[in-house]
Structures are given as structure tokens and as C-alpha cells.
Amino acid sequence: MLERQLIALLVENKPGALMRVAGVLTSRGYNIDSLTVAKTLDPTLSSMTIVTETSPENGELLIKQITRLVNVVKAVDLTEGKAVQRELALIKVSNVKPEMRAALTKEAEIFRARVVDVSPDHFTLEVTGSPDKIDALIDLLHHYGDVQMIRSGLMAMARLPQNKRPIPTLKQEEPEAVAAE
């Protein structure tokens, strides 16, 4: 049985680093459900969040195989751990009937979605939240018109234990500080 696995990575910001990480997954036949990557405060490093599906017995092996890559500074399995998980989605609802427009914006507010583009018969909404919340909003919006959407993929950041939470500084992003978690 395959199960969802959530992995947070700190990698060197170098050409090929993404290819190497993706290669570990694809060479084992794992599909990548989502993958986000961007520079950290230290421009020589990137953070990456991967959602994939693995069998439970291979999850730990996968983390070790990714950690072995020369460009990977740190890999953490956040599947079970406490982590803040957020995704961003842009959702375009078109062919919205005029009498439904007010209700749509009301519903969007419940989800704290913002209208970022609008025309007489369409809205584009921006929403962030957990994947569940975004799924729920999309389900709802199908009642208002034709839905197109694009999602950023999941970003995850481990929560620190309350008593160990340091005063936020830039140093948090440095590998030594991360390794000391």
C-alpha cells in the first residue's frame, strides 16, 4: 500500500539539484504529487517541499537516499511530524450568472479567498490554506460556474516545540541552525 509522504528539503541552489532529487524518486518509480522549490534567505540554498507516495517500509530509505545526494544539505520527513502546511491556489470561476455574484464573493470570504481579477461574468480568486480547505472551496465553486484552477503545491515547515522556539532571526535558515532542531 502506498501512503502519502511529505518531505522537506534544504538543498544547494545549484543547477541540477532539482533533477537529482527528482531522479531519486523517479528511478524508484514514485510519482511526485507536488513539489515546490524556492530560494531561502541564504541565496546559496533552496528549500523544497515534496509530496509523494511511498510504501511505509521505503519511506525512511527514501529520506536516506535523498540525504546521500551531494547537493542535499538536509532532508526531513514531515509526514508524521508537526508542521505548518500551506498551499496557494488561483481559481477562475467563469460563466457566473449575475444573480450569483454576490453569493460567490460571500462564500469566498468564508474561506478568506481574495478576488484578484474580475470581469462581468468571471472571478479569479486567490486562496491559501491546507490542501483540504482548498479542495473544499473548489468543490463549492463548482456550483457557481465553470472552474479552472492552478495550485502551487504544498509548502511545509516544521513547528518548533513551544519551549524551544528561538527569537526569529535570519540564522534560522542556516544549515547549522536547522540541523540543531
Place this chain on the structure above:
Amino acid sequence: MALMTGAQILIESLVREGGKVVFGYPGGVTLPIYDVLYDHGLEHILVRHEENAAFMAEGYARATGEVGLCMATSGPGATNLTTGLVDALMDSIPIVAITGQVPQALIGRDAFQEADTFGITRAATKHNYLVKDIDELSQTIHEAFHIAISGRPGPVLVDITKDVLLGKAPYSPDATLKPLPGFHVRMDPDEAEIEEAVEFLWEAERPCIYAGGGVISSGASEEIVHFSDVLEAPLVHTVMGHGMMRSDHPHYVSMLGMHGGYAANLGISRCDTIVGLGVRFDDRVTGRLDRFAPNARVLHVDIDPVEIGKNRRADVGIVGDVKRVLQRLTQRLEETKAQRGVQNSNKRSVWIDQVQGWKREQPFQYEPASAEIKPQFLMERLDAICDGEACVAVDVGQHQMWAAQYIRFDKPNLWQSSSGLGAMGFGLPAAVGAQMARPDDKVVAIVGDGGFMMALSELATIAANNIPVKIIIMNNGWLGMVRQWQELFFDRRYSQVDMSAGFPDIPMLAASFGLKGSTIRRPEELDGALKEAFDEDGPFLLNVMVTREECVYPMVPAGGALEEMLLGPQAPVAVGD
């Protein structure tokens, strides 16, 4: 600081890292490198096919434990290297491959001889680089050597664009390595893990040391013998592990696995404690994994954390360099013995006797013949000549297994085998690489008739450089191992395995390269022919026609448990009780 071209910086960097000989083949984009090599002290061996350059670099590395070097041009040159890179990756052999790339301005435009070498070799290397900035060239070579040899060794490829090779920049030979934030090697074991291992081993009544290539690459052959003495445990090894312990040591058993010895396979299956040292519980060793040594607890030592528990769950895992782990572990075992007295010594000595008894009962054996040369007889006679001291490179197939069974190796780094990848065509070029590394030593390539034909072109390299390797062709006229499986599992339907038609006349072939060679068919000719080959100062090609239909035994059929060996050409028997 003097300005140098990228090509000069490359060559100076290779020399700075200890490079002595590079195996390579030139081409369009590597012209600047070859212009430097024209009158440089770095030795270059011109191969006849790039795949063999990678195998030669491996042969050099396997014979010395140092980094082997190979070089190829862009496009086809680089893709031809790939098999050798994967081979080095599978067997953890340190090589650095240099490839040229088309100029940056042409990358991505399907230029002549352009290939995405960086992408193609991603999965074929431990790490790879594409150098597009001349200021990074020297540092990159530094890193490539460091990564290739540190921790679990492996191949590193550096792809360099032609404009970098032609550009100019200052070069300083005393460059220091910049930190690699993602590359960590744990050499010294964790003391808590050592203590856990000491207690774990203390309880063992029937321990069995299962050791592999990691012991060779960490240079731990002295340590492993001492460890085996202190632990009082028999030693079985993988096909990568030849030479770590003298074969006449009372604890030495043999190779284990699919074609391993009866005593080795039975020993590991019946032991209560496996001490895995620099091994990866490969499928050719374990047979059916869920039935492998079902009652044994496992201590697994490896420098690569990925290996611990990858295939077989480890009760205790130690990450570290095998040599340092063994030094510390042996010391702690001795101290514990001194404190608490000796534990289970009687049981362990009975156990060693039992395993050695199995070995006497069922040694590697075969049905002798007087009219034809049995392949095993050939290996026995080669063993007599090599006497545990010669460097032997083998190819892949039946001859490889017979050589592994019958030839003794009393020192590490003598035996060369494409073990993990099983790449045919490896043996002959690997022997060339080994001979370049050990110019004064006896180097033998034992190859099958199939693998010989794959590496045929390198006879020109051998002839041109008068490299005195002895090439012994074990010629049964088949792809023998494939034929063996067809015999046993496909109702003797010998499909596409006959190699005899079209096989060249070896004395004539040798002569056409300016080499000496002969063909023999009869057992009484063998010793004389071997003597002639080994007495020859230069290279020699000896074609030995052997029994055609002969199978390698013992054999554990694929998917079977390790104990279920076929011991000979009769019906399957479950051995033991």
C-alpha cells in the same frame, strides 16, 4: 599568478590531485586538452573505444584504491563512457571522468556531437558537474576527486564546455577545498553504537562474518583478520571481497551466494549472528530475502547510511569506515574479554569446526575429464601459477564464477570483477588499467569468448603500448551462463547463445595485431601453454577450448532460498539435515 588556458588548468589540476595516467579518446571539443597533453608529463593511454577507457580507469582504481581517470569528447564519447560509470557506481569504485561539451553558445541547439551529458550521467554517477565558468574549473576538479574517494567511493563526471577549455584564467596549485554543505562522511563510529555492538556480539554462539567490497575499499584486511580471531568467527565474503583474508586462514570459508560455496551458504544460513561488513545484502548473495538466514540477528556496518537496513533489517547498525569501526570494535571486544572472561568460546570453536567440516565435505568440485579441458581444471591450473599473488581481472559469466571459486587471492586489490552491474567486456580493459597501475606485477585477464569479442578493439591498445597482460580466453563457444539457464530453466532451448560461428582464429588474430597467441584443446597442453604465456615478457593471448556444456555449481536458483543449492547436475536437493 600566471594565466593558463582552461585545458592547462584541467591537466594541472588532475596532476595536483595525484593523477598519473588517464585513459581516453580525443574528439572535436577536447582538442584543447589533447594539445596540452601533446607535451605534458601526464601519461595518456589512447584507447580504441571510450567504454573501455572507463573500464581501464576502474581497473586502475581497483588495483590501487586510488582514483582512476578517463576522458572522452562530447556526445558519443560521453555516452560511450556511461556503462563504465554505472559499473563503478554499482561496485563503489572511485573514478573521475572528464568529458568535453560543445561551447556554451551552442548548448541546447542540437549542435554537432552535443548530448546532455550532465543529464544522462546523473543516474550513472555519484555526482556530476557541468563547468561553464573557467574560474570554477580548478575547484571543481578538486571536489570531483574528493567526492569520488571519500566515504563510499564512486564515479564523478566533470563535463567542461569547449569555451572554458579555450579561455584563460589564473591558476594556483594550492587551492583549498571549499566546504560542501551537503556532503558529509562519518568515518568514526558512534561510541554508543560500538557499545551496543559489543553486547550484541557477546551473546553470539554461532557468529558469521559476511564481508564485502567495503572492507577492500577501506583497506581493512588486516583489521578484519584480527577481528575474526578475537570474535572467533568464520568469514564468508562476497564476490567483491576476494583477498581480504588469506585462504589458508582457519576461519576463511569462501565466497557465498548464488554460486558460492556450500559451507559459506550453509554457514550464513545456520548462524545465529551475522556481522555484515561493507556489504549490501545483494540479491545474488541472499537468494530469497525473506528466507535468508531466518534465525540470525544482524549487525551491519557500512559507511553509507542508506545500506543499513536497506534489504535486510539490522538489529544493530553502525555507520562508519569499516577499518575504523573494526579497530574500535575489536579493541572493545578484547577489553570486555579481559574484564568478564571469555564468552561462548567453546561453542564458537565447535561452530567453526562445523563450517570447516562442511567445506571439507563439499568443496568446489567437478567431474574430471581426460579428453577435454574442463573449465574448472583451467582455473585450478591458473590458480597454481598465480599462487594467490597475481592480479586477475575477469569478465562476466561462467568463467567469472569459476575463477571466483577456484583462484585464491591472498592480498586485497588483486581481484577485479564487474560484480554489481555484470558488464560484459569489462575484464580485458580492466586488466590493462590494473597493469598500468602495477607495471611490475603479473596481471591476467580471464575472459569468456563472448566478453572477449566485446573488448576486442583494445588488443590494439595492448599492442601499441606493449602492455604485458596475459589474456586467457575460456572458450566454450557459448554465452555459457545464459546457456546454463536455458539448460536448467528453458528446456535446453539454446536460443541465440552460440558464439562459435565467426569466432576468430586466435593465433592469426594475435599475429595481425603483432601479438603472440595460441589455441589449445587438450588437458596435457594446458600447463605448457600457460607457462609459455606467463614466460613471455609482453602480452599473450591464450585461447583455451573447454568443455562446451558445463554448468557452474553450486547454484542457488533465482528466487530460491540460499540453502537450497543445486550441487551438481542432478535433481534439486535441499541440503543439510
